[in-house]
Amino acid sequence: METLHAELKAFIIETMNLEDITPAEIGNDTVLFAEDGLGLDSIDALELVLALKKKYGIVLEAKDAGAREHLRSVATLAALISESRG
Template identity: 60%
Template sequence: MDSTLINEIKALVISSLNLEDTTVEDIDENAPLFGEGLGLDSIDALELGLALKKTYGITLTAESAEAREVFRSVKTLADYVAAHRN
């Protein structure tokens, strides 16, 4: 996996969710985005989904089972972006 894309996704998470005290290095690419990991919630998922659409032209519906898998971690997001970006 391209570490540049992983770092881009981490930076996108930080900027789109205003995680001011978090750096790219603070985010483990394999840690869960929701619950135990970064502790994101459904509103964060919507914000992140909008940022992904704006940045990479990717549309995911929050309710789909695919979206749950894609939003599992930074790595799963990066894998999805790499495979689907316009």
């Protein structure tokens, strides 16, 4: 799972163009969409969802109540990807 966490951190940095952040600065439980976390916004969420679909085949629907929880942190994204892989 640590390998997936590291992969996701690099993926988020690249996808969101977070040039001033290194993977080591993102904790597995760092909140992605909060001021005290990475501070991503709703447009970033859309970009991230599209990139996740393209890279991992993960489909998150806006009307899905669990989508927000899946996007909470690197750890929750890794759990979703691991679950989808079987």
